[in-house]
Amino acid sequence: MATISLDKVRKVYAGGVEAVKGVSIDIADGEFIVLVGPSGCGKSTLLRMIAGLEEISDGEIRIGDRVVNRVEPADRDIAMVFQNYALYPHMTVYNNLAYGLKNRGEPKDEIDKRVKEAARILEIGDFLDRKPRQLSGGQRQRVAMGRAIVRKPAAFLFDEPLSNLDAKLRVQMRIEIKRLQETLGTTSVYVTHDQLEAMTLAHRLVVLNHGRIEQIGTPLEVYEKPASTFVAGFIGSPAMNLIPVKAKDGRLHLESGEGLDAPDGFGAEHALLGVRPEDLQVDADGAENADALSLRMKVIAVEPVGAESYVHGRVAGVVDDVVVRVPAKAEFSAGAELNLKASRDRLHVFDAANGGRLNG
Amino acid sequence: MVENRPWLTFISHLVLIIGLAIVVFPVWVAFVASTYDPKSMLSGVVPLTPGDQFFQNYYQIFVEGLSSAGAPPVGLMMVNSMVMAMAIAIGKIAISIISAFAIVYFKFPGRVLAFWTIFITLMLPVEVRILPTFEVTAGLGLLNSYSGLTLPLIASATATFLFRQFFMTIPEELSEAARIDGAGPLKFFRDILLPLSRTNMAGLFVILFIYGWNQYLWPLIVTTDESYYTIVMGIQRMVTVPDSEPLWHVIMATVLLAMIPPVLVVVFMQRLFIKGLVETEK
């Protein structure tokens, strides 16, 4: 068990690519941190720097109260689970789990005890004599987890460990990883590009974009109060609708003419109004209301997903489609005109220039 | 593929059998020739059924040698060939797997240069560089020794290149996982790379053993002492014996004996090779 702290960590690759541009995070003991962001945003690089697999160009990483910048991966007291599992193909499951312990010179009976214990927790006891190629994807995933937990490390590092599994297994393993982390209480850093995985696993999310932190917070904080349009668009599915507005005389005006009162202290001239699909209501009468946002949308397509449906449509002055979540039973057809309403306290206002959040 | 076309089966088997006959016939003639006395082979008609001199002929070549042909006993030449082929095969594999390991897994100044230098030597087989190589070997006093027979043939660009390609197909995460598991470079090499390379090594061993066994020019040049003659050289000397007819019965017996070790290597290693192919996976 240990805390991990990153202080202005930077990574510049040999080719000059700056993959991580000064990241600072303090991870508490036992915390489950998820690094999330689109592909290429530097998540893996950051994780690999914590693991010691990549050199740190600048800044400082501490595990516990030791600076580990120049410490070999094996001596950092961490364990890592790779996306492709990286099991040793020629070794049995037992030896895969035992290898790290053997290299540390643990006594044989201690190794045996720990391997059996890990196998019991992960329910892989029946496969200990098999080779990795004789296992299914889910079983390999468990072995990879087993290899991490036998070591009883100070921290687990996961790099997209579930992305090679099918959807059903992914959900199942996700729950298991969460349960395991809670039982063991080991500090964990988990990398994923899947926002749902991030939301469900994390104690705190770290949203990365182009090597910078966009926001750190609990899943709900990040969802309720996205710090930028980037976070707003990345967390939540379907993504938040962003509607350009102009501020004039204390009111925000849509291109189509509708308007509403600006939030307190609002100074910018151009802004983006964010509203999540579930916060938009289809409103029969369409009466304008100074305290709410109202929009007219022309339906393009309806996407039923079972429990609910997503209606995609166009709103004058908005480049992207606007998406509304409606109950599955509601029936709309393409071409129909809808009046939409969102109450003022459900709206997010962002600076149109830099994407930063403007309302509290 | 499940097919039931009797004619196709018949024809393909016929082709195989004819092919086999073409390959086997000379070997059979060699065997037959090795079982007659010298006169029968020179009578002009080559017999196709074995004669009765099998034991005498093989006893003669094994134990007595052929003094008139200037060749030592076959037993000694077989041992020499064996030593040479084994040393070349094992030496080549050992050197090239280590070089490939260095080139793929370590960053050192001149790494790319080192690789290309090795790669370019592909264009320089022994025959091309025979004079300078002889000069160096002689200068080191390695003429008439096993070291002289084998060392100059050991450095191998082909094998290095094959191992390099193989190592590059091993996912990087495997070496990273090993690093996290506390395996240093040598442990990683021993515990992970070597076992994963087993099939490649077996395959290469077969090829390189035969390559070493069949060496002719180089042994001919570096050995003048009979006790270092190899079997391939020996056969050649027997055929070109001065001032008399070649003793075909003896030559053929020697040829057959010389074929046995490579055949055994192929048969034995092939099983290991195929077993490995079926069992390993990345």
Ligand SMILES: Nc1ncnc2c1ncn2[C@@H]1O[C@H](COP(=O)(O)OP(=O)(O)O)[C@@H](O)[C@H]1O
């Ligand atoms: N070994 C490398 N050499 C040079 N650039 C790299 C290397 N690894 C990753 N990068 C670059 O660094 C950026 C971040 O990569 P990565 O951390 O793998 O992203 P993510 O895991 O978030 O998809 C990318 O632009 C990628 O092209």
Ligand SMILES: [Mg+2]
């Ligand atoms: Mg990645």
